[in-house]
Amino acid sequence: MDLESIPGVGEKTARALSELDDPERALRAGDVAAIATAPGITQGRAARIARGAIRVEHDDPGGFLATDRARDVYRNVLALLKSRTVTDYAAQRLETIYPSTRRSRIEEVQAFAGDALEREHDEDVLAALEGVEPLRSPGDIRVRERCLATTDAERYSEAREAIPELSVEIVEDAQGLAELARGYSTVIALDESFAGVTIDGDVQVRPDALETPAEVVPERPLAFFARNRDRLQAAVEVHQAAGLEPACDLDALEDGLSRLDEDGTVAGDDELDRLTTAVDDLDAAVGAAESVANDRLREAIREQDVTIEGSDLLSLVERGAGVDSLLSRELADEYAAAIEAARDHLVDALDLDQGEAEIARRAFSDEPTFPVERDEAVVSRLDEELTATKERRAGRLKRELAADLADQREGARQLVRDALELDVELAIARFAREFECTMPEFVGSETLRISEDSEAPRASEDGEASRASENSEAVGFTIEGGQSPLLDEPLEAIDPVDYEVSGVALLSGVNSGGKTSTLDLVASVVVLAHMGLPVPAERVRLRRFDDLHYHAKTQGTLDAGAFESTVREFADLAQGGEGSLVLVDELESITEPGASAKIIAGILEALSENGATAVFVSHLAGEIREMADYDVTVDGIEAVGLVDGELEVNRSPVKDHLARSTPELIVEKLADEAREPVANGGVPEEEAGPVFYDRLLEKFE
Incomplete structure (x- = not known):
């Protein structure tokens, strides 16, 4: 798909979309969440881009909703659908479903809606959906304890581009590599020439490192799972609650997520936890060990009676000896016990193993001194040893976990997509059940599209589609048991309406008898049908219309300019309204009643000649019929009578009947x-x- 062929997508936006993992899939599927991850694209714009891409895919010119009132009806039914979603994604995704004139698009959505109507749900599924959101990018990752090394400048540039998470260093020889090993926990040499060279520290020779970045930087895949851990877990719960077929091994995914912390580190490994605690607590533990030794020495000195002969004191002074010599001679045993206590405290506090303990014990010297102080060089070496051991273990665990999760990444993405799409399907299913909807049947419109779609009419097994297309001029719409979803009433309080129109008809009836709500019902049914969705009726048959012109009731008489504009609009319809559905509510209010009847009669004549389908609500039906030069169909919403001052009305229009006022x-x-x-x-x-x-x-x- 040529990205710049999508309406509203220029060169800059096309570049942003091209950064997606699979832009064509996202655009074809209407994946608003994926599109919105492109740089600089909001969710609202992503929905518009998705609609544009779908139109390109189906060669759909758009413009089905030809008037403000038609667009209002679409927004209202869309709002009803969106109100039944749980996730923001599903609400945005529903905006990519729009009324279309293209059979391929309508049938595509009908197939999706048909599957949706089979969906069952319960509160557990809806509750699980609350935690599902589109997956997030892990963002920039920097790993500072590892680096790449090479002797080649070109290889250096390749490494920086392939693995930006690690520092890349240029070295001249093995000595340079050894120097790097002293500053990094792990050095990965990219040149095969270093194979066989013995260097202290963790130095790995990996000429293929740039081809396997996940092994060199396991933090890359782990960051994805860590950042999206809660969302993935919620998607797992949705699949389990709804009984969906998962795109990956749920047990393996849950096991991997349970071993991963939110910061991307490996969780649940006791040895790594021990080493991490030891590194973090080293300085505090050494300080506490010093205090242990000094407290014991102070106590020993306070309790010890030390007698020094004059000659001994003179000898100590002449040699420049201080308290250390005094401790060595008089308190040797007490000093040794204090140092041993300090060493034991340090080893126990950090839970050191045998090798680490040997280094730790050298942090306090056997040579008497007061106060007792650490050997900073030894403590620094212990810190380096613990840190290196921790990083090596963390690296190995990360590589193992990354390997376990690597095969789950695309499946995990699909898992979330499927959960989010389930929310879209459930919204359609809930709407259909609450308004007792059915899938509409399109008939008699194929002959109107052969030149555009280059498709012959597809006959059903009993030939119904073929017969319908032969009589396409007679097809308008038939609604049986329709209940308008736009009425602010509970469904049980809405009287079902049956109405059928082929060609052009006038709709008469008493005030507050339901003429406007009948137009709203027709408009809602037609809009939903052209969206490919179920409609609120027991049965619906209709042609595939080119566009919907719905003119709401005008408040008061129009001024000359507005009147002229309205007449011009109907002139355009008269010229090119073939295949249009025109719904008009009391057009007579645009000017004087006598002139209105003449104008409406003329409009009806033109629309009838042009093959449009139209319903005009009017209180001047009788006058209009007399002025028209053909036999205008007049239908009526009949009032049965007045009961206690209230109208009793048969809401279904009666064919060929002028209703009483x-x-x-x-x-x-x-x-x-x-x-x-x-x-x-x-x-x-x-x-x-x-x-x-x-x-x-x-x-x-």
Whole structure:
């Protein structure tokens, strides 16, 4: 895929995307989280880039949502889907599902949604999903106790690029290598010429080191698992709770994660813990050992009566001897015991092994001195020995753990991707169940797309698709048992609606009878169907539309400029509206009622001639029908009557029926009430209201 062919992706963004591990996979899959890891790309922009890539993949021109109200409907149904997600990723991923005109895209999402509808979930799965997030990059890693060495300048540059985590040093010969070994715990020589050279310290000759960086720097793979340990563990729990087929060995992954600390060090090794503690506590332990020796000597001196003959004192003075000589002669045994106590304390405090203890004991000299002081050279050597041993063991453990986890890395990535995608699927499944949705059936639209998609109509086994395409002009939409998800009511309080339109129709009905909510239902169903998702109805059949023009009810009469703009928009539809779905709510409010009826009649004529599908809600249906030069279909949402002052309405539009208005129903109710006294011997008819009310009713005929 040419990255710069994606809408909104220029040269700079294309370079950023190319830094992803697999940019084409991320773009084709709509993996917003992966795309957002590219430098300088936010999650919101990642979603837009993913949508653009999908459009390129399916040669989708976009623009299905042709009006503000159509876009509002899409945003509203998308918000309903997103509200049922657990992770931020799933919410962003749903934004890559948009209404499309392309069959390939619709069928792609339908296949995904079909699998989603099979998903079962419980609270354990949703709880586990709360801990799943897209994996993070471990960031820059620096390892300071190890270095690479070479005699070649070109090899030096290669090493710095291949393994930036380690310092790279140029040496001239084995002596230079030996000097490096004194400053680093491990030196890795890249030149084969050093093979067989004996050097003190941990010097490894690895000419192939640049080809196997994970072995040289196990911190690289370990940092990935350490930084993402909690997210990976959450993904494991999701797979276990949901019964998903894992992309890697869960037991092996959990075992590896249990041996890894958050900082990337190996956990759970007693010997490494001992060495780490010894290095960290060395200075404090030596200081405590000094105190042990000096405290014992002070106590011994306080309790000891020392007698010095005059000749002895003169002799000590003449020789320049001090208290050390006095200790050696008078308190030799006590000094030896104090030093031994100090040595034992140091060995025990640091839990040193035999070899380390031999070095530690030399930290306190047998030569009497007061106060007792450490031998800094010996302590420094002990520190070096402990540190080197610790680093060697840590390195070996890291290499072993990195080797165990190395084969799990791609599987671990997929594990998290699958858990996040499960959240997307569950959001679709939960939406479908809560709104009692079904997958829609597209019919009769293939002949409209042969020139664009270069695909022949695909007949089903009983030939239904073939027959439908032969009659494509008659196809609009059929909704059975639809319940608008945009109504702010519980599902059980929403009356199911059946409605079918082929061609152009006027929709009449009483105020508050449900005309606008019927348009919202149609728009929601069509938008969701073109997204490839289930729709809130018992059954839906529809054609594949080119675009959706939904014009909401205008508040008040438009001024001249706005009126002109509205008429121009319908002129464009009349010219190129073939394959469009046009939904209009009370267009008559744009100008005077008489002019409105004429304008709407003209628009309906043009749309009908052009092969569009349209529903116009209007209170002027009768007037419009009279002015149109063809037999306009008029459907009606019929009010059954008034019950306790409230309208009782059949929400499903009745085909070819001009619905009665609310005023007509009220007059009829008054007439019925006025007739009751006459029927029961009351006021004579000529003096009562029925005559007046009947006269008014005649005006509605």
